Amino acid sequence: MHIPDGYLSPQTCAIMGAIMVPVIGTAASKLKKTLKDKQVPLLAIGAAFSFTIMMYNVPIPDGTSAHAVGATILAIILGPWAAMVGVSIALIIQALFFGDGGILTLGANMFNMAFVIPFVSYYLYKLIAGNSEISSRRRFVGSIIAGYVAINISALCVGIELGLQPLLFHKLDGTPMYAPYNLIQTVPAIMFAHVILAGPLEAAVTGFVVKYMQKSNPAMLRIYPPKIRS
Amino acid sequence: MKKYWQVLIALIIFAPLGLITQGNAYGEWSGGELKSKIGFIPEGMARFSDKWKALLPHYSLPGWNSNFINSSLGYIFCAIVALVIILTITSVISFLSKRKNTNQDII
Numbered sequence: 001m002h003i004p005d006g007y008l009s010p011q012t013c014a015i016m017g018a019i020m021v022p023v024i025g026t027a028a029s030k031l032k033k034t035l036k037d038k039q040v041p042l043l044a045i046g047a048a049f050s051f052t053i054m055m056y057n058v059p060i061p062d063g064t065s066a067h068a069v070g071a072t073i074l075a076i077i078l079g080p081w082a083a084m085v086g087v088s089i090a091l092i093i094q095a096l097f098f099g100d101g102g103i104l105t106l107g108a109n110m111f112n113m114a115f116v117i118p119f120v121s122y123y124l125y126k127l128i129a130g131n132s133e134i135s136s137r138r139r140f141v142g143s144i145i146a147g148y149v150a151i152n153i154s155a156l157c158v159g160i161e162l163g164l165q166p167l168l169f170h171k172l173d174g175t176p177m178y179a180p181y182n183l184i185q186t187v188p189a190i191m192f193a194h195v196i197l198a199g200p201l202e203a204a205v206t207g208f209v210v211k212y213m214q215k216s217n218p219a220m221l222r223i224y225p226p227k228i229r230s
Numbered sequence: 231m232k233k234y235w236q237v238l239i240a241l242i243i244f245a246p247l248g249l250i251t252q253g254n255a256y257g258e259w260s261g262g263e264l265k266s267k268i269g270f271i272p273e274g275m276a277r278f279s280d281k282w283k284a285l286l287p288h289y290s291l292p293g294w295n296s297n298f299i300n301s302s303l304g305y306i307f308c309a310i311v312a313l314v315i316i317l318t319i320t321s322v323i324s325f326l327s328k329r330k331n332t333n334q335d336i337i
Contacts, residue, residue, distance in 0.1 A: 001255060001256075001257070001258075002255070002258060003257060003258075004257075004258055004260075004279060005278045005279050005281060005282065006261075006272075006274065006275035006276070006277070006278040006279030007257060007275065009274060010278070032327070035327075037324060037327065037328065040320050040323060040324045040327075041231065041320070043320055043323075044316050044317055044319075044320040045234050045235065045238060047316045047319075047320070048238055048312065048313045048316050049238060049241070051309070051312045051313075051316070052238065052241045052242055052245055052309055052312075053241070055245040055248045055289070055305065055308075055309060056245065056247060056248035057248040057249070057251040057255070058248075058251060059251045059252070059253060060253070060256075062256075063253045064253045064254060064255055064256045065251045065252075065253045065254060065255050066255055066256075067248070067255070089316060089319055090312070090316075093312050093315050093316070094312075095282075095284075096282075096284065097284055097285050097286060097311065097312070097315070098284055098285075098286050098287065098288065098289050098308060098312075099282070099284030099286075099287040099288055100288065100289070102278075102279075102282070103281070103282045104278060104281075158257065162257050169274065171273070175270075175272070175273075176272050177272050177273050177274035177275070178272055178274045178275055179257065179272075179275075180264070180268055180272050181257075186256075186257065189256050190256045190257065193255075193256055
């Protein structure tokens with residue numbers, strides 16, 4: 001779901017970019033306060049993990065491909081703000097160095113993958129896991145559901161962003177100027193890929209790591225939210 | 231901690247599994263691919279899609295694409311490049327925050 005340059009109108013890019021500026025600013029100031037020095041390597045591993053996971057393309061029956069993002073597990077372990085920074089770093093490198101996702105569309109891609117997924121998944125996870133034990137099944141199930149739902153909501157956002165283009169930005173005769181497929185085409189198509197494969201993949205990646213941490217390093221699942229010292 | 235780096239390295243080594251898939255993701259088609267789908271390249275797209283020249287477009291190392299093994303090695307190389315960049319960025323973050331802490335001690 002890395003939207004390339006040219007698929008979104010400059011106006012759309014500007015709006016998505018404008019939305020992300022204060023969000024990134026907030027993330028930076030929150031991290032300055034809460035990210036301990038020894039967690040910075042975790043952030044590095046997280047960003048690298050997200051980047052690498054996104055290299056695992058899987059085939060979708062309609063001839064396209066999709067991939068997990070790894071943003072959910074980052075949000076669960078480091079919290080949504082750090083996850084946003086980690087995934088953003090991966091996305092920026094992907095766009096700048098590898099042409100995966102556009103430069104003008106970075107705002108939109110960051111919104112979809114670095115903002116929507118971490119925040120939706122973190123709060124869903126918290127909602128389901130509640131105050132259950134770190135090693136509880138409820139927490140594990142919560143992480144899987146959070147991953148599945150969050151990436152699908154993100155896909156929905158992408159579908160809407162793409163599908164609105166021909167409706168809002170076309171020539172006088174109706175010819176689309178940017179992404180050519182409208183909502184009725186884009187939303188089902190992109191949801192299909194994520195409902196049947198990318199969603200389960202994100203869920204599986206998340207659940208696998210959570211289960212592993214529950215067994216061998218539960219402290220990892222206690223990093224965020226940081227305990228308030230009185 | 232070391233275990234997690236090892237897992238990351240393993241993930242990088244097996245990343246070429248993600249190269250087997252042929253199709254592009256939905257909405258990530260190149261201008262040419264789109265043209266073969268709908269018969270033309272939308273005007274705005276033609277204008278904006280070539281503005282940025284990435285160093286290693288689509289994770290392919292120039293000259294390393296003749297067969298799957300070479301492409302795989304190129305793919306792995308790209309992941310390593312990304313890892314190095316990420317480590318550089320986080321080192322800068324770490325350095326800046328340590329400097330800030332030290333300055334506060336002096337006061």
